[in-house]
Each structure stands twice: as C-alpha cells, then as structure tokens.
Amino acid sequence: MPVTNGRYESAVTLQTGDRTSEAELIERLRHGDEAAFTWLVDTYSPSLKRLALAFVSDDEVAEEVVQETWLAVLTGIGRFEGRSSLKTWLFKILTNRAKTRGVREKRTVRFSELGPEDEYGPAVGPERFLPPDHPNFPGHWSIPPHPWSGMAEQAVLRRETMEVLRRGLEQLPRSQRTVVTLRDVDGWPAHEVCAALELSEANQRVLLHRGRSRLRSILETYFAEDA
Amino acid sequence: MARNSDTDWQTHMGDDTLREMACQELVEVITDYLEGTLPKSDRARFDAHLATCPGCREYVEQMRVLIRLSGSLTAKSIEPATRDSLLRAFQRWRDSQTRL
Numbered sequence: 001m002p003v004t005n006g007r008y009e010s011a012v013t014l015q016t017g018d019r020t021s022e023a024e025l026i027e028r029l030r031h032g033d034e035a036a037f038t039w040l041v042d043t044y045s046p047s048l049k050r051l052a053l054a055f056v057s058d059d060e061v062a063e064e065v066v067q068e069t070w071l072a073v074l075t076g077i078g079r080f081e082g083r084s085s086l087k088t089w090l091f092k093i094l095t096n097r098a099k100t101r102g103v104r105e106k107r108t109v110r111f112s113e114l115g116p117e118d119e120y121g122p123a124v125g126p127e128r129f130l131p132p133d134h135p136n137f138p139g140h141w142s143i144p145p146h147p148w149s150g151m152a153e154q155a156v157l158r159r160e161t162m163e164v165l166r167r168g169l170e171q172l173p174r175s176q177r178t179v180v181t182l183r184d185v186d187g188w189p190a191h192e193v194c195a196a197l198e199l200s201e202a203n204q205r206v207l208l209h210r211g212r213s214r215l216r217s218i219l220e221t222y223f224a225e226d227a
Numbered sequence: 228m229a230r231n232s233d234t235d236w237q238t239h240m241g242d243d244t245l246r247e248m249a250c251q252e253l254v255e256v257i258t259d260y261l262e263g264t265l266p267k268s269d270r271a272r273f274d275a276h277l278a279t280c281p282g283c284r285e286y287v288e289q290m291r292v293l294i295r296l297s298g299s300l301t302a303k304s305i306e307p308a309t310r311d312s313l314l315r316a317f318q319r320w321r322d323s324q325t326r327l
Contacts, residue, residue, distance in 0.1 A: 034321070045305045071313075123254040139249030139250060140251075162296070166300060212293060
C-alpha cells in the first residue's frame with residue numbers, strides 16, 4: 001500500500017517509497033480495478049476538496065471540481081506516462097479546473113500575493129513583552145505564555161479541545177487556513193503546498209507562521225479560561 | 228554597519244550574530260526554526276536563548292503540541308453522494324473500456 005500521507009517523512013522517502021506501488025496502482029486502475037479507484041478516491045479526495053476550496057467560493061462547487069477531476073483521471077489514465085507522480089498529476093488537474101471555475105465565478109485567488117487579511121500582525125501582542133528600552137531585558141516576556149503544553153495531550157481526548165482548534169482553523173483568513181490545513185492536518189511537505197498553490201517558499205512560511213501563531217494563541221486563551 | 232542603539236533589537240536582527248535573542252524575536256522566527264530554514268547563526272542564538280528561558284521553552288513546546296493536535300484533526304472528505312456517483316461513473320467507464 002502506498003504511504004502517501006506519511007506525516008513528516010522526508011519527501012525523498014515518500015517519492016522512492018511511492019513509485020513502485022504507484023506504478024502498480026496505475027496499472028490496476030487501467031485494468032478497471034474498482035478497489036484501486038476507491039482507494040484513490042478515499043485517500044485523495046479530502047485534500048483535493050481542500051485545495052479546490054482555495055480557488056472557488058462554495059462547498060458545492062468544490063465538490064463538483066473534485067468530481068470533474070476524478071472523471072478526467074479516468075479519461076486520461078491511459079495516456080499518463082508516470083513522468084510526474086500520480087499525486088502531482090492529480091493536483092495539477094484539480095488546480096487547473098478549480099482556477100477555471102474561479103475565473104467563471106470572477107473569484108480568482110492568487111496565492112502568490114498575500115491578501116489584505118494577511119497584513120502583518122505580531123505572533124504575540126506587544127503588551128506581553130517588556131519595552132525595547134527596558135534596561136535589562138528588552139523584548140523579553142512580561143507576561144509569559146500560560147503553560148498548557150503538558151496537559152494538551154490528555155486534552156486531545158476531550159472533544160471540546162479539538163472543537164476549539166477546528167473552529168479556530170475555520171476562522172483563519174482563507175490563505176492561512178489552506179496552508180495550515182494542507183501542512184498540519186493533511187501532512188503535506190512544504191514543497192508540495194508551494195507547487196499546488198503556486199506559492200513561493202517564503203510566502204508559504206509566512207502564511208504557515210501567522211496561521212499557527214493565531215491557533216496557538218486561541219488555544220492559550222482556551223486553556224487559561226479553563227484553568 | 229553603524230549600530231543605532233543597544234536596546235533596539237529589531238533593527239539589529241541578523242546583523243549581530245552574538246546578540247542575545249529576545250523572546251519577542253523568537254516568537255516571530257519560530258516557524259523558520261521548526262522548518263529548518265533559520266540561518267545557522269540565528270539558529271544558534273535561538274538555541275542559546277531557549278537554554279535560559281522557560282517561557283520560550285513552553286512557547287516552542289506549545290507550537291509542537293499544536294502541530295500534533297492539528298495532525299489528529301480528521302480531514303473533511305467529499306459527500307457520500309458524490310462518492311457514490313463517482314463509483315458509478317467508474318463502473319460505466321470500466322464497462323466501456325472492456326467493450327472496446
């Protein structure tokens with residue numbers, strides 16, 4: 001079984017680990033193996049939908065784009081030469097289709113440009129730090145982080161914590177939400193997120209940083225209230 | 228390079244490799260640190276700061292926990308109806324292939 005969502009494995013391991021099993025999967029698909037198709041659909045559809053939502057406005061359109069992508073896979077699989085990975089090919093088809101739909105809806109999103117909602121906001125408010133002219137400890141914590149990292153692992157077991165995180169993620173500006181979700185929820189490596197969203201490495205990191213910083217602060221507030 | 232003021236750490240970010248990292252700087256470069264893209268000299272300053280600052284150690288740990296928690300969120304997939312219709316489309320495609 002291909003390990004395509006192996007979290008935090010190096011890209012190299014994923015690539016070499018994938019190629020053989022991927023070739024087999026493509027062969028099975030060409031021969032009409034329904035189990036292979038079902039596996040692919042179940043494995044990749046969540047990420048495909050997430051990526052579609054980066055370019056089109058509503059859920060229904062995103063579903064349609066995902067569906068069109070799979071149909072395009074069926075008509076194109078005979079010609080697929082395996083020069084890129086199946087995953088890359090799949091996401092390329094999706095991105096092209098999603099963009100076309102986005103244009104039609106007059107809603108193109110250029111990820112390479114950060115939106116106004118991504119304007120600079122510090123990861124932690126300046127009121128939490130000593131002023132720059134402090135004689136001994138400029139820029140050091142005046143109000144250190146409320147400690148919660150030790151209790152969070154048990155908190156995973158609590159649905160409420162995960163609900164807070166899920167809601168926080170939904171509230172992020174769309175570009176941040178897309179990057180954080182693909183990286184941290186779906187476990188994509190950075191270079192794949194950059195390729196799919198046509199984003200520079202630097203901007204990808206900026207969006208990831210702002211999104212994660214915001215989520216950390218939401219969890220801190222939640223645990224502080226809980227204490 | 229002329230130094231403006233000894234206490235204005237922001238303007239000195241990167242041009243004084245020996246300068247101690249302030250907490251306020253650490254929280255802004257943490258993603259570069261975790262991504263492994265922080266320049267070597269800043270990485271050393273980051274590590275040196277962590278060794279002496281429990282507040283920042285907690286902060287870094289919170290980020291790591293956040294990433295782990297996010298990883299256990301389940302990804303929302305397509306609607307069951309979309310999936311069903313895809314599987315039906317697959318069967319039609321397969322049948323048309325075998326007829327050729």
